[in-house]
Amino acid sequence: MNVLDLFAGAGGAALGLHDAGFEHVACVERDASAAATLRAAGFPAVEADVRDLDYAALAGTIDVLWASPPCQAWSSANQHGGPKGEEDIARNGWPWTLRIVRIVRPRWAIFENVKNARAHVERAVLPELRKLYAHVALWVLNAADHGAPQSRTRIFVIAGPRPVQPPASQPRRTMRDAIAVPWDRPSPCVMTNEGKGRPTDPAWWRKLNNASDALALATDGARRKLTLGECATLQTFPQGYPFAGRPEDRYRQVGNAVPPSLAAAVARAVRAAEEGAGTIREGLSAIRASAERVERVLSLAVGFVRRRPPLGIAADDIDGFVTRNVTQLRAMVGDFLSRRTP
Ligand SMILES: C[S@@+](CC[C@H](N)C(=O)[O-])C[C@H]1O[C@@H](n2cnc3c(N)ncnc32)[C@H](O)[C@@H]1O
Numbered sequence: 001m002n003v004l005d006l007f008a009g010a011g012g013a014a015l016g017l018h019d020a021g022f023e024h025v026a027c028v029e030r031d032a033s034a035a036a037t038l039r040a041a042g043f044p045a046v047e048a049d050v051r052d053l054d055y056a057a058l059a060g061t062i063d064v065l066w067a068s069p070p071c072q073a074w075s076s077a078n079q080h081g082g083p084k085g086e087e088d089i090a091r092n093g094w095p096w097t098l099r100i101v102r103i104v105r106p107r108w109a110i111f112e113n114v115k116n117a118r119a120h121v122e123r124a125v126l127p128e129l130r131k132l133y134a135h136v137a138l139w140v141l142n143a144a145d146h147g148a149p150q151s152r153t154r155i156f157v158i159a160g161p162r163p164v165q166p167p168a169s170q171p172r173r174t175m176r177d178a179i180a181v182p183w184d185r186p187s188p189c190v191m192t193n194e195g196k197g198r199p200t201d202p203a204w205w206r207k208l209n210n211a212s213d214a215l216a217l218a219t220d221g222a223r224r225k226l227t228l229g230e231c232a233t234l235q236t237f238p239q240g241y242p243f244a245g246r247p248e249d250r251y252r253q254v255g256n257a258v259p260p261s262l263a264a265a266v267a268r269a270v271r272a273a274e275e276g277a278g279t280i281r282e283g284l285s286a287i288r289a290s291a292e293r294v295e296r297v298l299s300l301a302v303g304f305v306r307r308r309p310p311l312g313i314a315a316d317d318i319d320g321f322v323t324r325n326v327t328q329l330r331a332m333v334g335d336f337l338s339r340r341t342p
Contacts, residue, residue: 001063001274004028004104006050006097010037010243010253012235013066013112016263018043020271022064028053033245034253040242051096055103064270065106068258069093071114094120098128108160108270109133112258115140115153125157133159137166139266143236144186145169147261149178150234152189154258156266164273167265179230187234190226190255228254236261291333298330 001022005014008027018024027043028050029035038045046053070093101109109129113121121138129136136159143152147170158164175183226234228250232241236259243250302322313321 001271002061003064003066004058004062004106005043006065006067006100007069007093008034008038008043008045009068009256009258010034010241011041011043012237012257012260013068013263014038014043015041015237015241015260016258016265017064017066017267019260019264020267022267022271025058025062031249033249034256036244037242037253040244050093050100055100058104060105062104062106063274064108064110064267065101065104066110066112066263067093067097067100068112069097071117094125098125101129101132105132108158108274110159110266110270111157112263112266113155113157115155118155121155121157129157129159134161135159135163137164139166141166141262141266143259143262144172146259146265147173148186148234148236148259149173149175150187150190150259151185152259152262154262158266158270160270160273162273162276164269167269175234179226179233181230190231190234231255235259288337291336295330295333295337298326298333302326302330 002025003017003022004025005017005027008014008029009031011027014024014027024044026046027038028046028048029038030047030049032047035045035047070091097111111121111125118138118140126136126138136157139156139158141154141156143150143154146167149172172186174185175181175187178187228243228247229239231251231254232243233239235254235257237254237257243253245253305322305326306318309315309318310321
């Protein structure tokens with residue numbers, strides 16, 4: 001299945017989709033450093049504003065459109081709690097995304113966002129998708145339940161031609177498991193900044209009572225900032241993933257990403273729904289072909305029985321014999337063959 005990835009960032013979702021067997025047609029991202037990361041990682045980056053591209057040529061050719069529209073107005077990181085004015089509304093990526101869906105008409109649309117955007121999505125996005133798709137679902141998933149040693153709750157909207165089963169939860173991993181720091185729970189959400197502006201004095205960090213965003217408990221009990229590599233591991237990026245740009249660009253790309261393991265779980269769920277449909281279709285056509293063969297053999301068998309009655313069957317009971325042994329079976333096969341394949 002192919003995928004058009006909008007607001008692709010450094011490719012967290014792209015990696016998950018790739019791991020689940022999807023092939024990218026394009027990853028659209030306007031930030032130069034994130035686009036450089038996508039290119040270095042081998043994705044077909046299109047460095048552009050999603051609003052500036054012409055999508056008409058893609059109409060009807062895309063299996064999955066994945067979008068993580070900008071959500072500053074709802075992000076808990078900026079404690080906005082919803083769009084407040086013209087500027088916030090102008091930065092709302094949902095209308096742009098819906099416009100592209102209407103042009104491209106992908107078989108599946110998958111949207112990811114922060115959980116604070118849920119009310120807006122339920123009010124303004126789901127009704128629009130229901131006009132276009134037979135099945136529209138909203139899931140709330142925590143990355144900690146899908147392979148990431150990090151608590152990060154996100155909403156996912158899945159719109160497509162078939163219902164999809166949400167991915168099953170997996171056992172949780174801790175920060176100790178992942179990056180060997182003494183914290184026996186998943187990490188709190190990895191943030192987009194690198195702890196800039198925070199005091200460097202360990203006493204200040206010690207006052208904090210959990211291992212939060214860009215910090216961790218060091219083995220001596222003092223707190224320290226997590227390295228970029230550690231943050232990337234908590235997000236389930238593979239080691240050595242080629243983040244490009246200045247340190248602050250790279251921290252931002254890591255913090256902004258959908259954890260690849262979470263994206264892969266969602267993508268596999270969609271794939272299973274698609275392949276399930278394919279398997280049922282293939283299974284039914286195989287049964288149909290067998291039923292047609294059975295029907296031909298039965299016709300021959302009935303002709304044979306009429307011409308040469310089996311031993312022990314009286315000539316005047318042949319019709320009864322055929323009715324008892326064959327006609328019923330033929331009726332069942334005929335009934336099956338007359339049904340429409342879903
Ligand atoms: C939440 S991040 C996406 C993360 C990405 N899906 C991942 O998994 O790594 C949102 C991204 O949208 C990009 N973005 C915001 N507005 C955009 C626009 N108008 N056109 C293209 N990209 C945009 C930002 O630069 C940012 O990288």
